Amino acid sequence: MNIEPAGGQGGIGQSPVISTPESRMALQNLAAHQKSGLSGVITLKTEELFAMARKSSLWPLTFGLACCAIEMISAYMPKHDFDRYGVVTWPSPRQSDVMIVAGTVVKKMAEPIKLLYEQMPAPKWVIAMGSCATCGGPYVRSYSVVMGVDQIIPVDVYVPGCPPRPEALQHGILELQRKIQDEPRLKRGL
């Protein structure tokens, strides 16, 4: 699989489209190709290219459960500018690939949350935002609250706090992007 670097006939000194360890490796490959006469060509494993595309185009499902959801909504406002990470909120599970569970998971909501998760196409990821979604938070040992959303669906990233600030969610999204980018390497056991 070949991709063009920024500026078409780019070289080591030019800004690449991406700035990850993979992109740096790709630029090293580019230097090798230039020496061999294949100027302007970068080689990359398809799985790494797909991971790069996936992490740069995350569509979180828009739904919230309690007070943490207000912080999540605030995080989507222009001040934090999640668009620059390729994060676009989406009001349907059918096209979303990230579920941000923001708020208290009461037992009555457990089944609807599971259903929404199952309606999302794979690959998909889950962020547990706040103490309630992580472990029940202040409602520990409550008769009506699930002690963490990971009791019903798998969670990839936990964002601590009660509530976490938008910057904490931003950090959680960056951690998720790192995890997605590393998935091909981890699958190969590297």
Ligand code: SF4
């Ligand atoms: S973690 Fe705190 S702020 Fe978030 S939903 Fe629970 S009680 Fe509300």
